[in-house]
Amino acid sequence: MALMRFTFTEVFHHRAYQLMMLACLLLPWLMLVPMSLFLLDLGKVLADLLFTTEHMMLAGFVFFMALPLMARDIEQKVCHLLLSVPMSRSTYLLSRYLGMAAAMLPLTGLLLLSSAAAFVFVAYQWPDYTTLDLAWGVPLGEMLLLLPYLALLGALFLIVVLASGSSESMVFLFSVWLLSWSVPPVLEALMRPEVAAKMPHGLFVLVQALEYMLPDLSSARLSLDVAHAHWPAPEMLLAYACEHLSYAGIALILAMLRFERRDLA
Amino acid sequence: MLRVEGLGKRYGRRWALRRASFEIRKGEAVGLLGANGAGKSTLIKCLLGLLRPSEGQVHLATEASYLPEQPQLPGALSPLAMLRFKCAARDWPREWAESALQASGLAQAAWERPLRQCSKGMQQRVLIAWTLCGPDSKLMLLDEPMSGLDALGRAEILSLFQQRKDSGSAILMCSHIVPDMVRLCDRVLLISGGLIREEIALSDHSLVEAEMLEERLVRWQ
Numbered sequence: 001m002a003l004m005r006f007t008f009t010e011v012f013h014h015r016a017y018q019l020m021m022l023a024c025l026l027l028p029w030l031m032l033v034p035m036s037l038f039l040l041d042l043g044k045v046l047a048d049l050l051f052t053t054e055h056m057m058l059a060g061f062v063f064f065m066a067l068p069l070m071a072r073d074i075e076q077k078v079c080h081l082l083l084s085v086p087m088s089r090s091t092y093l094l095s096r097y098l099g100m101a102a103a104m105l106p107l108t109g110l111l112l113l114s115s116a117a118a119f120v121f122v123a124y125q126w127p128d129y130t131t132l133d134l135a136w137g138v139p140l141g142e143m144l145l146l147l148p149y150l151a152l153l154g155a156l157f158l159i160v161v162l163a164s165g166s167s168e169s170m171v172f173l174f175s176v177w178l179l180s181w182s183v184p185p186v187l188e189a190l191m192r193p194e195v196a197a198k199m200p201h202g203l204f205v206l207v208q209a210l211e212y213m214l215p216d217l218s219s220a221r222l223s224l225d226v227a228h229a230h231w232p233a234p235e236m237l238l239a240y241a242c243e244h245l246s247y248a249g250i251a252l253i254l255a256m257l258r259f260e261r262r263d264l265a
Numbered sequence: 266m267l268r269v270e271g272l273g274k275r276y277g278r279r280w281a282l283r284r285a286s287f288e289i290r291k292g293e294a295v296g297l298l299g300a301n302g303a304g305k306s307t308l309i310k311c312l313l314g315l316l317r318p319s320e321g322q323v324h325l326a327t328e329a330s331y332l333p334e335q336p337q338l339p340g341a342l343s344p345l346a347m348l349r350f351k352c353a354a355r356d357w358p359r360e361w362a363e364s365a366l367q368a369s370g371l372a373q374a375a376w377e378r379p380l381r382q383c384s385k386g387m388q389q390r391v392l393i394a395w396t397l398c399g400p401d402s403k404l405m406l407l408d409e410p411m412s413g414l415d416a417l418g419r420a421e422i423l424s425l426f427q428q429r430k431d432s433g434s435a436i437l438m439c440s441h442i443v444p445d446m447v448r449l450c451d452r453v454l455l456i457s458g459g460l461i462r463e464e465i466a467l468s469d470h471s472l473v474e475a476e477m478l479e480e481r482l483v484r485w486q
Contacts, residue, residue, distance in 0.1 A: 002350055002353040002354035003350070003354065005350075005353070006342075006346075006350040006353075009342065009346060010339050010341055010342055011341075013341035013342060013379070014341045015341075072337060076336055076337035077333045077334075077335075077336035077337070078336055078337060078338070078339060080310075080313075080315055080331065080333045080336060081331070081333060081336055081392075081395065083313075083315065084313060084329070084330065084331035084333075085351055085354045085355065086329075087354065261317070263315070263316045263317060264310070264315040264316065265310070265315075265316065
Protein backbone atom coordinates (compact mmCIF):
# COMPACT_ATOMS: atom_id res chain seq x y z
CA MET A 1 0.00 0.00 0.00
CA ALA A 2 2.88 2.36 0.75
CA LEU A 3 4.25 1.99 -2.76
CA MET A 4 0.78 2.44 -4.23
CA ARG A 5 0.45 5.76 -2.40
CA PHE A 6 4.01 6.65 -3.39
CA THR A 7 3.20 5.95 -7.05
CA PHE A 8 0.03 8.00 -6.91
CA THR A 9 1.88 10.87 -5.24
CA GLU A 10 4.68 10.65 -7.80
CA VAL A 11 2.24 10.82 -10.69
CA PHE A 12 0.17 13.51 -9.02
CA HIS A 13 3.19 15.79 -8.59
CA HIS A 14 4.14 15.41 -12.23
CA ARG A 15 3.62 18.63 -14.18
CA ALA A 16 2.15 16.78 -17.17
CA TYR A 17 -0.42 15.09 -14.95
CA GLN A 18 -1.47 18.40 -13.45
CA LEU A 19 -1.89 19.80 -16.96
CA MET A 20 -3.99 16.78 -17.89
CA MET A 21 -6.24 17.42 -14.89
CA LEU A 22 -6.61 21.03 -15.94
CA ALA A 23 -7.44 19.88 -19.46
CA CYS A 24 -10.09 17.53 -18.09
CA LEU A 25 -11.71 20.48 -16.35
CA LEU A 26 -11.59 22.82 -19.33
CA LEU A 27 -12.12 20.58 -22.35
CA PRO A 28 -15.83 19.84 -21.81
CA TRP A 29 -16.47 23.59 -21.83
CA LEU A 30 -14.23 24.22 -24.82
CA MET A 31 -16.08 21.49 -26.67
CA LEU A 32 -19.25 23.49 -26.46
CA VAL A 33 -17.78 25.57 -29.27
CA PRO A 34 -17.49 22.82 -31.93
CA MET A 35 -20.65 21.28 -30.52
CA SER A 36 -22.65 24.40 -31.27
CA LEU A 37 -22.08 23.60 -34.96
CA PHE A 38 -24.35 20.55 -34.59
CA LEU A 39 -27.57 22.09 -33.43
CA LEU A 40 -29.66 19.01 -34.20
CA ASP A 41 -28.81 17.13 -31.04
CA LEU A 42 -26.43 18.75 -28.62
CA GLY A 43 -26.46 15.97 -26.06
CA LYS A 44 -25.31 13.21 -28.39
CA VAL A 45 -22.57 15.33 -29.91
CA LEU A 46 -21.36 16.40 -26.48
CA ALA A 47 -21.28 12.77 -25.32
CA ASP A 48 -19.33 11.77 -28.45
CA LEU A 49 -16.80 14.53 -27.88
CA LEU A 50 -16.46 13.69 -24.21
CA PHE A 51 -15.80 10.04 -24.90
CA THR A 52 -13.19 11.05 -27.45
CA THR A 53 -11.58 13.33 -24.88
CA GLU A 54 -11.51 10.54 -22.34
CA HIS A 55 -9.86 8.22 -24.86
CA MET A 56 -7.25 10.88 -25.55
CA MET A 57 -6.58 11.60 -21.90
CA LEU A 58 -6.29 8.00 -20.81
CA ALA A 59 -4.21 6.99 -23.82
CA GLY A 60 -2.01 10.03 -23.14
CA PHE A 61 -1.66 8.96 -19.53
CA VAL A 62 -0.68 5.38 -20.40
CA PHE A 63 1.74 6.33 -23.20
CA PHE A 64 3.31 9.48 -21.85
CA MET A 65 3.18 9.07 -18.08
CA ALA A 66 2.88 5.42 -17.11
CA LEU A 67 5.23 4.07 -19.77
CA PRO A 68 8.13 6.49 -19.15
CA LEU A 69 7.77 6.04 -15.41
CA MET A 70 7.92 2.24 -15.55
CA ALA A 71 10.67 2.19 -18.18
CA ARG A 72 12.69 4.65 -16.10
CA ASP A 73 12.16 2.49 -13.01
CA ILE A 74 13.80 -0.46 -14.71
CA GLU A 75 16.37 1.30 -16.89
CA GLN A 76 17.50 3.93 -14.39
CA LYS A 77 17.61 1.65 -11.34
CA VAL A 78 14.75 3.27 -9.42
CA CYS A 79 13.31 -0.20 -8.94
CA HIS A 80 16.62 -1.26 -7.35
CA LEU A 81 16.03 1.34 -4.67
CA LEU A 82 12.40 0.44 -4.20
CA LEU A 83 13.05 -3.29 -4.10
CA SER A 84 15.81 -2.78 -1.55
CA VAL A 85 13.23 -1.49 0.96
CA PRO A 86 12.82 -4.60 0.77
CA MET A 87 9.72 -5.78 -1.03
CA SER A 88 8.97 -8.65 -3.37
CA ARG A 89 9.04 -8.01 -7.09
CA SER A 90 5.36 -8.98 -7.38
CA THR A 91 4.40 -6.50 -4.66
CA TYR A 92 6.42 -3.87 -6.46
CA LEU A 93 4.64 -4.45 -9.79
CA LEU A 94 1.18 -4.75 -8.27
CA SER A 95 1.60 -1.62 -6.18
CA ARG A 96 2.90 0.35 -9.14
CA TYR A 97 -0.05 -0.87 -11.23
CA LEU A 98 -2.63 -0.01 -8.59
CA GLY A 99 -1.05 3.39 -8.01
CA MET A 100 -1.21 4.22 -11.71
CA ALA A 101 -4.72 2.82 -12.07
CA ALA A 102 -5.74 5.00 -9.12
CA ALA A 103 -4.16 8.00 -10.85
CA MET A 104 -6.55 7.48 -13.79
CA LEU A 105 -9.56 7.97 -11.54
CA PRO A 106 -9.09 11.70 -10.84
CA LEU A 107 -8.76 12.31 -14.59
CA THR A 108 -12.00 10.45 -15.30
CA GLY A 109 -13.69 11.99 -12.27
CA LEU A 110 -12.77 15.54 -13.21
CA LEU A 111 -13.84 14.99 -16.79
CA LEU A 112 -17.09 13.58 -15.52
CA LEU A 113 -17.81 16.46 -13.16
CA SER A 114 -16.88 19.09 -15.68
CA SER A 115 -18.85 17.42 -18.45
CA ALA A 116 -21.88 17.05 -16.16
CA ALA A 117 -21.72 20.77 -15.44
CA ALA A 118 -21.34 21.53 -19.16
CA PHE A 119 -24.24 19.27 -19.99
CA VAL A 120 -26.51 20.84 -17.37
CA PHE A 121 -25.60 24.19 -18.87
CA VAL A 122 -26.46 22.96 -22.38
CA ALA A 123 -29.71 21.38 -21.22
CA TYR A 124 -30.67 24.60 -19.49
CA GLN A 125 -29.74 26.85 -22.41
CA TRP A 126 -31.09 24.73 -25.28
CA PRO A 127 -33.57 22.24 -23.82
CA ASP A 128 -35.21 21.52 -27.19
CA TYR A 129 -32.00 20.29 -28.73
CA THR A 130 -30.90 18.09 -25.84
CA THR A 131 -32.13 14.52 -25.77
CA LEU A 132 -29.52 12.41 -24.07
CA ASP A 133 -30.32 11.19 -20.59
CA LEU A 134 -27.32 12.57 -18.76
CA ALA A 135 -28.24 11.10 -15.39
CA TRP A 136 -26.74 7.69 -16.21
CA GLY A 137 -25.57 7.62 -19.80
CA VAL A 138 -22.48 9.78 -19.82
CA PRO A 139 -21.17 8.95 -16.32
CA LEU A 140 -21.54 5.23 -16.81
CA GLY A 141 -20.13 5.44 -20.33
CA GLU A 142 -17.08 7.26 -18.99
CA MET A 143 -16.52 4.67 -16.28
CA LEU A 144 -16.84 1.87 -18.83
CA LEU A 145 -14.31 3.54 -21.09
CA LEU A 146 -11.83 3.39 -18.22
CA LEU A 147 -11.79 -0.42 -18.33
CA PRO A 148 -9.94 -0.85 -21.65
CA TYR A 149 -7.23 1.44 -20.34
CA LEU A 150 -6.83 -0.69 -17.23
CA ALA A 151 -6.23 -3.59 -19.64
CA LEU A 152 -3.81 -1.47 -21.69
CA LEU A 153 -1.97 -0.55 -18.48
CA GLY A 154 -1.68 -4.25 -17.70
CA ALA A 155 -0.29 -4.83 -21.20
CA LEU A 156 2.17 -2.00 -20.58
CA PHE A 157 3.50 -3.70 -17.46
CA LEU A 158 3.97 -6.95 -19.36
CA ILE A 159 5.74 -5.17 -22.21
CA VAL A 160 8.01 -3.15 -19.92
CA VAL A 161 9.26 -6.21 -18.04
CA LEU A 162 9.90 -8.02 -21.33
CA ALA A 163 11.43 -5.15 -23.28
CA SER A 164 14.98 -3.92 -23.11
CA GLY A 165 14.21 -0.22 -22.90
CA SER A 166 11.70 2.59 -23.22
CA SER A 167 11.85 2.85 -27.03
CA GLU A 168 11.15 -0.83 -27.46
CA SER A 169 8.34 -0.65 -24.91
CA MET A 170 6.80 2.30 -26.74
CA VAL A 171 6.87 0.47 -30.08
CA PHE A 172 5.30 -2.69 -28.68
CA LEU A 173 2.69 -0.86 -26.63
CA PHE A 174 1.73 1.22 -29.63
CA SER A 175 1.42 -1.95 -31.71
CA VAL A 176 -0.81 -3.58 -29.10
CA TRP A 177 -2.96 -0.48 -28.92
CA LEU A 178 -3.23 -0.17 -32.67
CA LEU A 179 -4.07 -3.84 -33.15
CA SER A 180 -6.63 -3.81 -30.39
CA TRP A 181 -8.37 -0.90 -32.11
CA SER A 182 -8.19 -2.19 -35.64
CA VAL A 183 -8.38 -5.99 -35.58
CA PRO A 184 -11.61 -6.61 -33.60
CA PRO A 185 -13.81 -4.54 -35.94
CA VAL A 186 -12.35 -6.43 -38.92
CA LEU A 187 -13.02 -9.77 -37.24
CA GLU A 188 -16.51 -8.64 -36.37
CA ALA A 189 -17.12 -7.76 -40.01
CA LEU A 190 -15.84 -11.20 -41.05
CA MET A 191 -18.32 -12.80 -38.66
CA ARG A 192 -21.33 -11.29 -40.43
CA PRO A 193 -23.60 -14.02 -41.85
CA GLU A 194 -23.21 -12.89 -45.46
CA VAL A 195 -19.39 -12.94 -45.23
CA ALA A 196 -19.23 -16.05 -43.07
CA ALA A 197 -21.36 -17.99 -45.56
CA LYS A 198 -18.65 -17.63 -48.20
CA MET A 199 -15.85 -18.62 -45.83
CA PRO A 200 -14.42 -22.16 -45.45
CA HIS A 201 -15.55 -23.69 -42.17
CA GLY A 202 -12.03 -24.01 -40.73
CA LEU A 203 -11.28 -20.37 -41.37
CA PHE A 204 -14.61 -19.36 -39.86
CA VAL A 205 -13.80 -21.27 -36.65
CA LEU A 206 -10.40 -19.61 -36.52
CA VAL A 207 -11.87 -16.13 -37.02
CA GLN A 208 -14.52 -16.87 -34.41
CA ALA A 209 -11.89 -18.02 -31.92
CA LEU A 210 -9.79 -14.93 -32.57
CA GLU A 211 -12.81 -12.71 -32.14
CA TYR A 212 -13.51 -14.25 -28.76
CA MET A 213 -9.90 -13.99 -27.65
CA LEU A 214 -8.78 -10.56 -28.77
CA PRO A 215 -9.73 -7.62 -26.58
CA ASP A 216 -11.56 -4.76 -28.20
CA LEU A 217 -9.90 -1.82 -26.53
CA SER A 218 -11.52 0.77 -28.73
CA SER A 219 -14.93 0.50 -27.05
CA ALA A 220 -16.19 2.26 -30.15
CA ARG A 221 -19.50 0.43 -30.29
CA LEU A 222 -20.17 0.95 -26.62
CA SER A 223 -19.40 4.66 -26.86
CA LEU A 224 -21.67 4.99 -29.84
CA ASP A 225 -24.51 3.15 -28.12
CA VAL A 226 -24.20 5.14 -24.94
CA ALA A 227 -23.90 8.42 -26.79
CA HIS A 228 -27.18 7.61 -28.51
CA ALA A 229 -28.85 6.46 -25.32
CA HIS A 230 -29.11 2.86 -26.52
CA TRP A 231 -28.27 0.86 -23.50
CA PRO A 232 -26.51 -2.46 -23.92
CA ALA A 233 -28.02 -5.33 -21.94
CA PRO A 234 -26.65 -5.66 -18.36
CA GLU A 235 -25.11 -9.03 -19.18
CA MET A 236 -23.25 -7.40 -22.08
CA LEU A 237 -21.90 -4.74 -19.74
CA LEU A 238 -20.85 -7.39 -17.27
CA ALA A 239 -19.13 -9.36 -20.01
CA TYR A 240 -17.43 -6.17 -21.20
CA ALA A 241 -16.15 -5.39 -17.68
CA CYS A 242 -15.03 -8.98 -17.07
CA GLU A 243 -13.24 -9.12 -20.42
CA HIS A 244 -11.14 -6.06 -19.78
CA LEU A 245 -10.44 -6.78 -16.14
CA SER A 246 -9.42 -10.32 -17.09
CA TYR A 247 -6.99 -9.01 -19.70
CA ALA A 248 -5.55 -6.63 -17.14
CA GLY A 249 -5.22 -9.46 -14.62
CA ILE A 250 -3.68 -11.92 -17.08
CA ALA A 251 -1.17 -9.36 -18.35
CA LEU A 252 -0.23 -8.43 -14.82
CA ILE A 253 0.21 -12.04 -13.71
CA LEU A 254 2.41 -12.76 -16.74
CA ALA A 255 4.38 -9.61 -16.01
CA MET A 256 4.93 -10.72 -12.40
CA LEU A 257 6.04 -14.19 -13.47
CA ARG A 258 8.54 -12.75 -15.92
CA PHE A 259 9.75 -10.04 -13.58
CA GLU A 260 10.42 -12.58 -10.81
CA ARG A 261 12.94 -14.29 -13.10
CA ARG A 262 14.44 -11.22 -14.72
CA ASP A 263 17.95 -10.05 -13.88
CA LEU A 264 17.98 -6.40 -12.93
CA ALA A 265 21.42 -5.40 -14.13
CA MET B 266 26.04 -10.47 9.37
CA LEU B 267 26.77 -11.65 5.83
CA ARG B 268 28.30 -14.90 4.60
CA VAL B 269 28.89 -15.55 0.92
CA GLU B 270 29.86 -19.01 -0.31
CA GLY B 271 31.07 -19.66 -3.83
CA LEU B 272 28.88 -17.00 -5.40
CA GLY B 273 28.94 -16.73 -9.18
CA LYS B 274 27.03 -15.13 -12.02
CA ARG B 275 27.19 -16.18 -15.64
CA TYR B 276 25.84 -14.35 -18.68
CA GLY B 277 25.64 -16.94 -21.43
CA ARG B 278 29.09 -18.51 -21.48
CA ARG B 279 30.84 -15.59 -19.80
CA TRP B 280 31.33 -15.54 -16.05
CA ALA B 281 30.96 -12.02 -14.65
CA LEU B 282 31.62 -13.29 -11.14
CA ARG B 283 33.02 -16.60 -10.00
CA ARG B 284 33.56 -18.45 -6.71
CA ALA B 285 33.24 -15.39 -4.47
CA SER B 286 33.44 -16.34 -0.81
CA PHE B 287 33.81 -13.99 2.14
CA GLU B 288 32.20 -12.94 5.37
CA ILE B 289 31.37 -9.60 6.95
CA ARG B 290 30.89 -9.33 10.68
CA LYS B 291 29.10 -6.77 12.82
CA GLY B 292 30.88 -3.43 12.97
CA GLU B 293 33.17 -4.28 10.07
CA ALA B 294 33.70 -2.38 6.83
CA VAL B 295 34.88 -4.24 3.77
CA GLY B 296 35.90 -2.60 0.51
CA LEU B 297 35.49 -4.04 -2.97
CA LEU B 298 38.20 -2.75 -5.23
CA GLY B 299 38.53 -3.47 -8.90
CA ALA B 300 38.66 -1.92 -12.35
CA ASN B 301 35.53 -1.19 -14.38
CA GLY B 302 33.80 -4.43 -15.33
CA ALA B 303 35.67 -6.43 -12.69
CA GLY B 304 32.41 -7.70 -11.16
CA LYS B 305 31.95 -5.40 -8.13
CA SER B 306 28.41 -4.25 -8.91
CA THR B 307 27.48 -7.75 -10.07
CA LEU B 308 28.54 -9.06 -6.67
CA ILE B 309 26.47 -6.49 -4.78
CA LYS B 310 23.43 -7.09 -7.01
CA CYS B 311 23.72 -10.85 -6.44
CA LEU B 312 23.79 -10.23 -2.70
CA LEU B 313 20.55 -8.26 -2.94
CA GLY B 314 18.82 -10.69 -5.29
CA LEU B 315 18.61 -8.14 -8.10
CA LEU B 316 20.65 -10.62 -10.15
CA ARG B 317 19.96 -14.32 -9.84
CA PRO B 318 23.24 -16.03 -8.91
CA SER B 319 24.28 -18.87 -11.20
CA GLU B 320 26.07 -20.60 -8.34
CA GLY B 321 26.74 -20.28 -4.64
CA GLN B 322 24.83 -19.06 -1.65
CA VAL B 323 24.26 -15.87 0.30
CA HIS B 324 23.43 -15.94 4.01
CA LEU B 325 22.20 -12.57 5.17
CA ALA B 326 21.37 -12.40 8.87
CA THR B 327 20.27 -8.80 9.15
CA GLU B 328 18.49 -5.84 7.58
CA ALA B 329 20.30 -4.64 4.45
CA SER B 330 20.14 -1.27 2.80
CA TYR B 331 21.47 -0.49 -0.64
CA LEU B 332 22.88 2.55 -2.34
CA PRO B 333 22.93 1.94 -6.12
CA GLU B 334 25.36 3.69 -8.40
CA GLN B 335 23.77 6.82 -9.84
CA PRO B 336 20.12 5.87 -10.13
CA GLN B 337 17.73 8.48 -11.52
CA LEU B 338 15.60 9.59 -8.60
CA PRO B 339 11.86 10.34 -9.02
CA GLY B 340 12.18 14.00 -10.01
CA ALA B 341 8.68 15.06 -9.05
CA LEU B 342 9.06 13.97 -5.43
CA SER B 343 10.91 15.59 -2.57
CA PRO B 344 13.69 13.93 -0.54
CA LEU B 345 11.39 13.87 2.47
CA ALA B 346 8.61 12.12 0.51
CA MET B 347 11.08 9.45 -0.61
CA LEU B 348 12.36 8.78 2.86
CA ARG B 349 8.87 8.84 4.36
CA PHE B 350 7.84 6.22 1.83
CA LYS B 351 10.62 3.96 3.07
CA CYS B 352 9.50 4.45 6.67
CA ALA B 353 5.85 3.83 5.75
CA ALA B 354 6.73 0.67 3.83
CA ARG B 355 8.54 -0.75 6.85
CA ASP B 356 6.25 0.67 9.57
CA TRP B 357 9.14 2.64 10.98
CA PRO B 358 8.56 5.95 12.81
CA ARG B 359 8.22 8.87 10.38
CA GLU B 360 10.85 10.77 12.36
CA TRP B 361 13.51 8.37 11.09
CA ALA B 362 13.14 10.01 7.68
CA GLU B 363 13.99 13.42 9.12
CA SER B 364 16.85 11.98 11.19
CA ALA B 365 18.38 10.28 8.15
CA LEU B 366 18.16 13.46 6.07
CA GLN B 367 19.68 15.43 8.92
CA ALA B 368 22.49 12.91 9.25
CA SER B 369 23.19 12.97 5.51
CA GLY B 370 23.97 16.67 5.77
CA LEU B 371 21.36 17.72 3.23
CA ALA B 372 20.34 21.31 3.91
CA GLN B 373 16.86 21.44 5.45
CA ALA B 374 15.74 23.92 2.78
CA ALA B 375 16.10 21.13 0.22
CA TRP B 376 14.06 18.51 2.06
CA GLU B 377 10.79 19.45 0.40
CA ARG B 378 12.21 20.58 -2.92
CA PRO B 379 11.45 18.37 -5.95
CA LEU B 380 14.42 16.10 -6.60
CA ARG B 381 14.73 17.33 -10.19
CA GLN B 382 15.74 20.71 -8.74
CA CYS B 383 18.46 19.19 -6.56
CA SER B 384 22.08 19.12 -7.70
CA LYS B 385 23.92 15.85 -8.27
CA GLY B 386 25.68 16.19 -4.93
CA MET B 387 22.38 16.82 -3.15
CA GLN B 388 20.83 13.81 -4.84
CA GLN B 389 23.76 11.70 -3.68
CA ARG B 390 23.12 12.87 -0.12
CA VAL B 391 19.46 11.86 -0.52
CA LEU B 392 20.64 8.40 -1.54
CA ILE B 393 22.93 8.28 1.46
CA ALA B 394 20.01 9.29 3.67
CA TRP B 395 17.99 6.51 2.03
CA THR B 396 20.72 4.04 3.00
CA LEU B 397 21.06 5.37 6.53
CA CYS B 398 17.31 5.38 7.18
CA GLY B 399 16.43 2.43 9.39
CA PRO B 400 17.72 0.65 12.45
CA ASP B 401 21.28 1.41 13.56
CA SER B 402 22.65 -2.08 13.25
CA LYS B 403 22.41 -3.35 9.72
CA LEU B 404 24.35 -4.16 6.61
CA MET B 405 24.94 -1.30 4.20
CA LEU B 406 25.78 -2.16 0.60
CA LEU B 407 27.26 0.91 -1.02
CA ASP B 408 27.98 1.12 -4.73
CA GLU B 409 30.16 4.19 -5.37
CA PRO B 410 28.71 6.18 -2.44
CA MET B 411 31.03 9.17 -2.94
CA SER B 412 30.04 9.76 -6.53
CA GLY B 413 29.19 13.41 -7.17
CA LEU B 414 30.45 14.65 -3.79
CA ASP B 415 33.21 17.21 -3.31
CA ALA B 416 36.21 16.56 -1.02
CA LEU B 417 34.53 18.15 2.02
CA GLY B 418 31.31 16.23 1.42
CA ARG B 419 33.25 12.98 1.06
CA ALA B 420 35.02 13.55 4.37
CA GLU B 421 31.66 14.26 6.06
CA ILE B 422 30.03 11.16 4.64
CA LEU B 423 33.01 8.98 5.50
CA SER B 424 32.86 10.09 9.13
CA LEU B 425 29.11 9.37 9.08
CA PHE B 426 29.71 5.84 7.84
CA GLN B 427 32.44 5.47 10.44
CA GLN B 428 29.91 6.39 13.16
CA ARG B 429 27.47 3.81 11.81
CA LYS B 430 30.20 1.25 11.76
CA ASP B 431 31.08 2.05 15.36
CA SER B 432 27.45 1.62 16.35
CA GLY B 433 27.41 -1.92 14.95
CA SER B 434 26.53 -1.61 11.27
CA ALA B 435 28.49 -3.59 8.72
CA ILE B 436 29.50 -2.00 5.42
CA LEU B 437 30.36 -3.41 2.04
CA MET B 438 31.53 -0.56 -0.18
CA CYS B 439 32.76 -0.51 -3.71
CA SER B 440 34.48 2.61 -4.88
CA HIS B 441 37.12 3.81 -7.29
CA ILE B 442 38.44 6.29 -4.75
CA VAL B 443 41.12 4.24 -3.01
CA PRO B 444 42.02 6.75 -0.22
CA ASP B 445 38.34 6.88 0.85
CA MET B 446 38.20 3.12 0.95
CA VAL B 447 41.38 2.94 3.01
CA ARG B 448 40.06 5.47 5.53
CA LEU B 449 36.86 3.52 6.18
CA CYS B 450 37.52 -0.15 5.54
CA ASP B 451 39.09 -2.83 7.71
CA ARG B 452 39.65 -5.19 4.79
CA VAL B 453 39.67 -4.84 1.04
CA LEU B 454 38.73 -7.52 -1.47
CA LEU B 455 40.62 -7.07 -4.72
CA ILE B 456 38.48 -8.24 -7.58
CA SER B 457 39.53 -8.73 -11.17
CA GLY B 458 37.99 -10.65 -14.05
CA GLY B 459 35.11 -11.74 -11.81
CA LEU B 460 37.40 -13.40 -9.26
CA ILE B 461 38.36 -12.21 -5.79
CA ARG B 462 42.12 -12.26 -6.16
CA GLU B 463 43.26 -11.04 -2.76
CA GLU B 464 41.91 -10.13 0.62
CA ILE B 465 44.02 -7.40 2.18
CA ALA B 466 43.68 -6.35 5.82
CA LEU B 467 44.23 -2.65 6.49
CA SER B 468 45.85 -1.66 9.72
CA ASP B 469 46.86 2.01 9.85
CA HIS B 470 44.48 3.44 7.19
CA SER B 471 47.27 5.59 5.83
CA LEU B 472 48.15 6.92 2.40
CA VAL B 473 50.93 4.33 2.24
CA GLU B 474 48.29 1.62 2.37
CA ALA B 475 46.33 3.42 -0.32
CA GLU B 476 49.37 3.43 -2.59
CA MET B 477 50.00 -0.24 -1.85
CA LEU B 478 46.38 -1.05 -2.82
CA GLU B 479 46.69 0.88 -6.06
CA GLU B 480 49.84 -1.02 -6.93
CA ARG B 481 48.15 -4.36 -6.27
CA LEU B 482 45.16 -3.28 -8.32
CA VAL B 483 47.39 -2.42 -11.28
CA ARG B 484 49.15 -5.77 -10.93
CA TRP B 485 45.90 -7.69 -11.27
CA GLN B 486 44.71 -5.88 -14.34
